Amino acid sequence: MPDGLTHEKFSHPDVTARGETRASVALRQLETLWLNTGTLCNIECANCYIESSPKNDRLVYLTAADCEPFLDEALDFGTREIGITGGEPFMNPDIIRICEMALERGFELLVLTNAMKPMMRPRVQAGLLDLQRRFGSRLTLRISIDHYTKECHEEERGPGTFQPTLDGMAWLASHGFRLAAAGRTMWGEPEEEERAGYRALFERLGVDIDVNDRARLVLFPEMDDGGDPPEITTDCWSILNKNPDSVMCSSSRMVVRHKGAERPAVQACTLLAYAPEFNLGATLEQASRPVKLNHRHCATFCVLGGGNCSG
Known part of the structure; x- marks a missing residue:
């Protein structure tokens, strides 16, 4: 190793490879609680951050019963928004009931979807229309459309995916x-x-989305597993002129159920569903401790890339 290096990058929770203090992010306010309803998806993207596919069930379906205690606990935390992600959420058999439970408790609800066949099944359409009638603008559906052209969208999502979306x-x-x-x-x-x-x-589709509103049209940076990203130290906040409160884990957590697990768990963020060091516990209270930025995605996507799944 070069002089000054004591261990590999991103391998120590508290200290970087150069011996500097690793940055961490405190939970300022649990604004968004994410529910990952399972990693199964009807398509397989070329660069899916969570490796969703028709075969990946590493995160199994959350049930309505799984979600209920976390929704109730989120009320105590003053949470504003419930986000639902996957996989493709509309493949989950309990998806409409999970949405209903969140909306009945007064949360705003953001559902991420590719808007393809799972969402367009008659039973799901009927459930969505009922939710729209009862809860109106507190329900937002965010459509994954990787590019405005068929060619680029299908480069990522595969042939035949653009028009159904x-x-x-x-x-x-x-x-x-x-x-x-x-x-x-x-x-x-x-x-x-x-x-x-x-x-x-x-405009051609008759869709009312203000493209200049960065919460309504979110453009995500790519997460590169290669390269040599820097580790984020406590000094980086002043060097980068960045407030740690702007990083996603200062305001959100994600509930998942790992395959074979007896109960759901709370991960630090939506990007690191499989990383055991980012499993913060079985309750939101347990998961309210600070998150150490000990992963390359913390640097490339969140701190340097400015990514935030809530927009």
């Missing part, structure tokens, strides 16, 4: 659902140009 999005818009969208920045085009492309697409 547009069809699902148009169905939601026609019934007055509040919509948002999530894209990627992997093609390197200027942000203004990318947002203009989405604007033209949404």
Whole structure:
């Protein structure tokens, strides 16, 4: 090892490879509680951060009974929003009931979906329409549409995935659902140009999304497992002029159920569902302790990339 290195990068919870104090992030306020309803998905993207696919069940379906105690505990934490992610959430048999439970408790609800066949099944459509009628704008569906062109979207999501997503999005818009969208920045085009492309697409579909609202059109940086990202030290906050309160784990946690586990667990964030060192406990109270930024994604996606799954 070069002089000054005592261990491998991202291997020690408290100290970087150069012996500096590793940064951590305190839970300022649990604004968003994420429920990962399972990693099974109807498609397999080329670069899915959680490796969702038709075969990946490393995170099994959360049931409504699994979710209930966490929703009740989130009320005590003053949580504003419940986020639902996967996998494809609409593959979960309990998805409509889980959504209903969150909305009945007064939370705002954000559901991430590819808007394809699982969402377009008649039973699911009927359930969504009922939720829309009863809870209106407190329900937002955020559609994963990686690019405004078919070619780039299908480069990531596979052949035949673009039009079904547009069809699902148009169905939601026609019934007055509040919509948002999530894209990627992997093609390197200027942000203004990318947002203009989405604007033209949404206007053609009759979809009401303000593309300049970064919570309504979220453009995610890529998470690269290669390269040599820097470790985040306590000095980085002042060097980067960045407030740790802006990092995702200062305001969110995610509930998952690992395959074979007796009960759900709370992970530090949506990006690190499989990392045991980011498993913070079985309750939100246990998971309210600070998170040590001991992963390359903490650096590349959150601190340096500015990514935030809540937008």
